[in-house]
Amino acid sequence: MFEKLKAEFIFNFIEGDRWKYIVNGLGVTLQVTFFALLLGTVIGVIVASIRSSYDQTKDDLRPGPWKVFLTLLNGLCKLYLTVIRGTPVVVQLLIGYFIIFVSSTNTVLVAVLVFGINSGAYITEIIRGGIMSVDHGQFEAGRSIGFSYLQTMQLIIIPQAFKNVLPSLANEFIALLKETAVCGYIGLMDLTKGGDVIRGRTFSAFMPLFAVALIYLLLVIIFSKLVGILERRLRRNEQ
Amino acid sequence: MSSDILIEVKDLHKSFGTGKIHALNGISTTISRGEVVCIIGPSGSGKSTFLRCLNLLEKPTSGQIIFEGDDLTDKKVNLNLHRQRMGMVFQQFNLFNNMNIMKNLTCAPMKLKKLSKAAAEAKAMELLNRVGLADRADAYPYQLSGGQKQRVAIVRALCMEPDVMLFDEPTSALDPEMVGEVLDVMKELAAAGMTMVVVTHEMGFAREVAHRVVFLDEGKLLEQGTPQQIFGNPQNERLKSFLAKVL
Numbered sequence: 361m362f363e364k365l366k367a368e369f370i371f372n373f374i375e376g377d378r379w380k381y382i383v384n385g386l387g388v389t390l391q392v393t394f395f396a397l398l399l400g401t402v403i404g405v406i407v408a409s410i411r412s413s414y415d416q417t418k419d420d421l422r423p424g425p426w427k428v429f430l431t432l433l434n435g436l437c438k439l440y441l442t443v444i445r446g447t448p449v450v451v452q453l454l455i456g457y458f459i460i461f462v463s464s465t466n467t468v469l470v471a472v473l474v475f476g477i478n479s480g481a482y483i484t485e486i487i488r489g490g491i492m493s494v495d496h497g498q499f500e501a502g503r504s505i506g507f508s509y510l511q512t513m514q515l516i517i518i519p520q521a522f523k524n525v526l527p528s529l530a531n532e533f534i535a536l537l538k539e540t541a542v543c544g545y546i547g548l549m550d551l552t553k554g555g556d557v558i559r560g561r562t563f564s565a566f567m568p569l570f571a572v573a574l575i576y577l578l579l580v581i582i583f584s585k586l587v588g589i590l591e592r593r594l595r596r597n598e599q
Numbered sequence: 600m601s602s603d604i605l606i607e608v609k610d611l612h613k614s615f616g617t618g619k620i621h622a623l624n625g626i627s628t629t630i631s632r633g634e635v636v637c638i639i640g641p642s643g644s645g646k647s648t649f650l651r652c653l654n655l656l657e658k659p660t661s662g663q664i665i666f667e668g669d670d671l672t673d674k675k676v677n678l679n680l681h682r683q684r685m686g687m688v689f690q691q692f693n694l695f696n697n698m699n700i701m702k703n704l705t706c707a708p709m710k711l712k713k714l715s716k717a718a719a720e721a722k723a724m725e726l727l728n729r730v731g732l733a734d735r736a737d738a739y740p741y742q743l744s745g746g747q748k749q750r751v752a753i754v755r756a757l758c759m760e761p762d763v764m765l766f767d768e769p770t771s772a773l774d775p776e777m778v779g780e781v782l783d784v785m786k787e788l789a790a791a792g793m794t795m796v797v798v799t800h801e802m803g804f805a806r807e808v809a810h811r812v813v814f815l816d817e818g819k820l821l822e823q824g825t826p827q828q829i830f831g832n833p834q835n836e837r838l839k840s841f842l843a844k845v846l
């Protein structure tokens with residue numbers, strides 16, 4: 361039994377340096393996930409800020425160009441959220457690759473953009489929920505002492521919101537990491553595709569596919585642990 | 600008490616929603632430098648709304664708030680600068696939960712008044728000492744009792760060296776045994792000459808500390824006068840029935 365597994369392992373990964381498919385694929389997966397998350401977080405913070413400042417100030421704003429601008433921007437953000445959350449990410453990936461960025465030769469960049477834009481929609485709603493979860497009295501205290509809207513957000517609201525949304529953000533990261541497994545649709549050699557290529561070469565499904573699954577699992581476990589540590593540190597100033 | 604006018608309120612109206620609920624119906628009054636004004640009235644009378652209009656946490660529907668010569672309802676006025684000179688203390692304390700006590704006290708002076716860290720902390724320590732909480736500088740808000748939180752909240756406002764302090768029912772959320780410690784701090788502040796506008800249910804405090812007591816009901820200023828006049832010889836029928844219930 362053990363001998364057979366060992367032979368399988370050598371055949372699938374060692375022969376012809378096929379482990380490189382896995383390692384290189386893992387590199388691509390991590391690259392796409394990391395930069396997509398970065399982009400998604402930036403989009404999420406911006407769109408969530410627009411959405412919440414519109415919701416919080418629309419009744420107080422006097423008519424004028426700024427109100428028109430903010431209303432328009434808010435409408436655009438809502439459209440973005442609806443379209444992105446309303447269509448499958450694989451379809452978005454294909455549209456991105458074959459239509460929008462058809463002239464681009466950098467497939468990794470296309471994947472980063474598509475997954476980043478996709479993730480941004482979900483992160484927006486996570487952050488918006490976090491901002492709304494902070495007691496309104498915190499906001500009033502900040503404004504009453506003389507902080508501007510932005511200063512209040514930056515110094516008081518966002519730090520508290522971030523702590524509240526950390527579990528949901530970690531969840532989104534995990535989901536994103538696994539969602540990038542569809543990168544193969546646009547010919548990107550990510551971790552999943554790498555395992556699948558090995559399967560195609562060796563006609564042996566068990567080893568490469570389980571290896572791929574195991575790597576995803578390990579990544580998620582390590583990441584969850586790190587988030588757990590961060591969460592405990594942030595909870596120091598709380599009941 | 601000088602007659603130097605600090606805040607002038609002119610025909611203040613505030614309605615909520617689509618104008619169906621009139622919280623304030625044309626209030627005019629002035630608050631002089633060094634004056635302690637207590638605002639009393641039944642719940643829903645507009646006391647808190649009136650106070651929150653003074654620093655425009657609540658935007659008046661119409662009317663003017665003239666603070667140190669500037670009309671705060673004028674869109675061109677930089678509200679943030681004026682708010683730095685109007686300290687506010689809330690019923691629910693509203694200490695910044697993500698900061699320890701020292702940061703709660705120093706962040707605004709450092710960010711807004713460009714005080715050095717050392718100067719801001721020295722000032723904060725001095726004030727914390729005065730309210731007997733110097734040993735809690737490193738604590739987080741959740742580690743304090745309600746009375747301690749409110750004393751810190753008062754200090755937080757004082758650290759900005761405001762020209763007026765607005766108190767929105769500062770003792771209403773406190774356990775009875777903690778009311779005294781907060782009122783004591785406020786009494787000290789009044790004795791030191793701070794201009795104060797206090798929305799309160801503490802009639803004892805109003806009687807003892809206020810220079811002037813203002814009675815609001817249904818968004819109208821129905822009667823005002825010295826504590827002796829208001830509590831000893833009330834004229835308005837509503838005020839009489841209100842006092843009969845609370846005293």
